[in-house]
Amino acid sequence: MNEQKIDCQERIQQGHDYISEFVSTTYGYSPSGRHVLSSKTRFRWTQDLHQKFVECVNCLGGAYKAPPKSILKLMNVDGLTIFHVKSHLQKFRNAAFPPGSAKGKSEKRTTSNVEPQLDVETGLHIKKAIQLELDVQQHLHEQLEIKRNLQLQIEELGKQLKNLNELRIDLQLKNLDTTFYEGAPLSSLDDEFIGLSINT
Incomplete structure (x- = not known):
């Protein structure tokens, strides 16, 4: 200058x-x-x-x-x-x-014929900085996409586990009905049902 x-x-x-x-x-x-x-x-x-x-x-x-x-x-x-x-x-x-x-x-703020021109080196630094920022944004976007897919998979697995748990309880209740006989005390049935709930 x-x-x-x-x-x-x-x-x-x-x-x-x-x-x-x-x-x-x-x-x-x-x-x-x-x-x-x-x-x-x-x-x-x-x-x-x-x-x-x-x-x-x-x-x-x-x-x-x-x-x-x-x-x-x-x-x-x-x-x-x-x-x-x-x-x-x-x-x-x-x-x-x-x-x-x-x-x-x-x-008025900047006249075009007086403004100092950016030299080539400064222009390259700016270009590299912009490219780096774009790369970081792309990487973050990919990470968000992966996280979203994992979240959907976790939710799907949660639904499947819930369905499996409900099926297991239904099967255990059916088994309980078939093994139940009239002479069994009511308290033993309650204990068995509570044990089934705790295990699930």
Whole structure:
């Protein structure tokens, strides 16, 4: 990021001499004098000045992040005031993102031509992280499916065991009926039935 900022400053400084000479000859200012124009003085934005302005804005983070004071300092042009920069910045914002446009509202936060691009390595790390997350989700989904199938099998086995237990009790009661004879005391029958219930 610092290298990019230094590169921007070098490019801007190269154009400074030309622009400074142009402004001084157009408005009668000497490069050494650095007279400050009043805020009411009209300033002519040439194509070169505008290009330098755009480069400064881009170096400082875009139209909605670049502060006018920093733009003024970075441009370093004789006769240019903070009021000129503020006015030109507002016009630049309105031209780039017209008021009321949905595109402008979303791009106020991040301008597309200034956003730093993700390098390839970062992109690969993000891709690997997403793939890993997808793999984990797939594994969890498979585990849930296995758990659901096991739960269904356990419920089915529970039903089968219940049916088998009911059949065994019915068979034992039938056997009890066939072995029962009239002379047996009632208490012995109760004990035998209780024993059958406990065993099941």
